[in-house]
Amino acid sequence: MDASVIVVGAGPSGLMLAGELRLAGIDVIVLDRLPRRTGESRGIGFTTRTMEVFDQRGLLPRFGEIETSDHGHFGGIPLDLSVLGATHRAARTVPQSVTETVLEGWARELGADIRRGWEFLSLEDLGDSVEVRVRSTSGERVLRARYLVGCDGGRSGVRKDAGFDFPGTEATTELFLADIRGVELDPRTVAERVSGGMVMTANLGGGVHRIIVGEHGAPPQRRTEPPPFTEVADAWKRLTGIDISRAEPVWVSAFGDAARQVTEYRRGRIILAGDSAHVHLPAGGQGMNTSIQDSVNLGWKLAAVLRGTAPVPLLDTYHSERHHVGRQLLLNTRAQSLLILGGEEVRPLRGLLSELVRYEDVARHLAAKAGGLDIRYDVGGGSHPLLGMRMPHLRLTGVRATTSTALLRTGRGVLLDLEDNAHLRRRAQAWEDRIDIVTARAAPVPAGSPVEGTGAILLRPDGHVAWAAPDSHHDLPMALNRWFGRAR
Template sequence: MDASVIVAGAGPTGLTLAAELRLAGVDVIVLDRLEQRTGESRGLGFTTRTMEIFDQRGLLHRFGEMGSSNAGHFGGIPVDFGVLDSIHQAAKTVPQSATETMLEGWVRELGADIRRGHELLGLKDHGDHVEVEVSGPDGRHRLTAPYLVGCDGGRSAVRKAAGFEFPGTAATLEMYLADIKGVDLEPRLIGETNDRGMVMCGPLGDGGYTRIIVCELGTPPRRRTEAPTYAEVAAAWERITGIDISHAEHEWVSAFGDATRLATEYRRGRVLLAGDSAHIHLPAGGQGMNTGIQDAVNLGWKLASVVRGTAPEALLDTYHDERHAVGRRLMVNTKAQGLLFLGGPELQPLRAVLAELVRYEDVSRHLAAMVSGLEIRYDVGGGGHPLLGRRMPHLELVGEKRKTSSTELLRSGRGLLLDLEDNAVLRDRAADWSSRIDIVTAAPHGVLADGPLAGTSALLVRPDGHVAWAAPGSHHDLPMALERWFGPARARQA
């Protein structure tokens, strides 16, 4: 085998997956058809859940100063995201180019083999390994690995070559996106429409650029082989707003539609999909890149465990079970948002009613959690503890020698058994899995008087940060949960 895993696509999803695999000691080759990063700022910022994930891996400082805010929207209706229970706000000003730069630097530090200018032409799943045909700077060649993951975008070559079904709805309209400067524009919230279309604009950090989005009603989508010209964007902006921006300097221009598709399965044999390869949708609320990163964090530790032989192959089925459900939910909320901010003036009564409803905190929390990924709760089985299946919240801890936190204890990318009551019997029961999880005894820094952690004595946390077992409250015992998520126990070493 040339590697344990081949990842197609060096965007945010593919790079995150490669990093997660390397944290677990798995060798990985990342292929990307582009010779260098595009430098485009397509995905802008991170949801609250992605901020938590990057913090969990100790990466936030690598971005430098990030503009963050609790101001958000659902389909153009302003929503206060400050109602969410998290120590983080959403980041608003990090362009995708900066995200990819940071991730690639991290992945290279971890020792991944990134091969740019290498395009995947075809593949064959032999049952016990995957063979791929690649075109690179030195011509065509073949690579083999036990597993292949397609993270190569909405037009995924992996998805097509492996025969994944990709049902959904085709685009019904075309939208333009551009980053421009040299023109003075009043900020416009997404969802500001008239009978000609919808426009949005807002500042992009400190570089002097403004992000604009334009959707002209009645304009059918085009099948483009290259990006639109800025002249097309400026002309559409003027037809909708009456304002001439043709003299502005543009950094880059792109077009996209409202096509909505979801792969029927995220795994076929030894080929898996993540990110836009598995799901495409209207980019509402910046959820696409963030969902892809979260796909990768869910898959990475599971694939690494199977490759290393510590967990059975059936663990990979939980990747589809957990993330396909998230993808279905993503399709629903992005479609709903598209109707709200692209539906034209006839939907104004619906917008007005929804604007009244979001004044209720429960409604705001529901919509904000949906867009931010904080509503996700995986079915890990085992009882009624409020944290089962959810992400472990940030918890300040006092250990034997120093202060720490639940977030810091997950930096290694390993599982975590957190013993909050110094229970030697509990730790002994988990000892056979000590090569795969960290067993830590620490006391909460403060009294857990209320909230989901109240009365909790111990937690088993998966490497992706989700709670797989808790005491009291889990019906399954600890060894059962450990075997389900980390494989059979090994005989103790003398």
């Protein structure tokens, strides 16, 4: 074997997966056909959930000072994200190029083998391993690994060569995206409907502005290269009346509103994550954020199977958990596409929804979707309100790690004993090679919090709650067996 895992694609999902695998001690090779990072930034910013994910791995300080905001939108309708009461706020204007730089540095520090200028050509699933034919400057060769993960984007070669079904809807319109210098633009951080289409701007700093423009009825084009900037400038002038033709384009791209998702996230030893598994209108930057979270869900499960501490069926939960998330993602982005790109026929719907978001329950529901905080996995029987949810940020006393988030830095599972229950800790000792058993006291929690009255919590390495006490319907050893394999 050349590696236990080969990952194709060194974008955010591939680099995040490499880091997660290395945290668990799994050797991994990441292949990318480009000789260097492009510096382009299709995604900017992080949702609240991604901020939590980066925090639990200790990555947030690597991004430096991050501009955050409680302002969001759903289909161009403004939302106040503060109704969620989350620990973190959404991050704005963090270019994807910075995200990739940070994640690549982290993965390399952990020992990931990242090879740029290596192009994926084809694959063969041999049953007990996968052979991958690649081309580099030294010619073609075949690499072999126990698993292959395609993180190679919406036009994934891995997905196509492995024969994954990719149903969905074709693009109906084309939009332009460009980062430009040498012009000052008023901020339009929410998709703004104007006569004839929609426009959006964001100040990325350093004199660079991100613009997005879409005209009603603009048919999708079969392009083999980026559109000329003159097309973007002409569309911007038609919709806003502002001439940006003298601006310097940093990079230009075109995209559509196609919505597709594979029917299965794993086929034998071939697994898909990120845009390889789902494509959609990039409303609210959810694509990159969902892709990163795919990798966090997959990494620890794939590592446990490779180490032999968990059975192969654990990988089935990657599909069952993340396919549902992807399906909900496509539903909400298609709804936002109608609100943003639809013509006069959607005006009554926008007016009604603008009224409804004044109700706190509606605002909270839509804000949770936009921020990725509505995810709850089916982790088995039980009635505790924390089950399947991501662990809320909990301040702790009596332990070196001062928060529940910090306990997850190493990427291991955690049994958090909040009542100094020696009997409970003894029941978990047979899994100490896979989980950390921590006794601590919780700082006062707000009344009504799902943590209130909880005696112990079992956390998966991705931060989701697999078991909580008291809960008479779900036994701790059963949960440990399901998520961490048989006892020693």
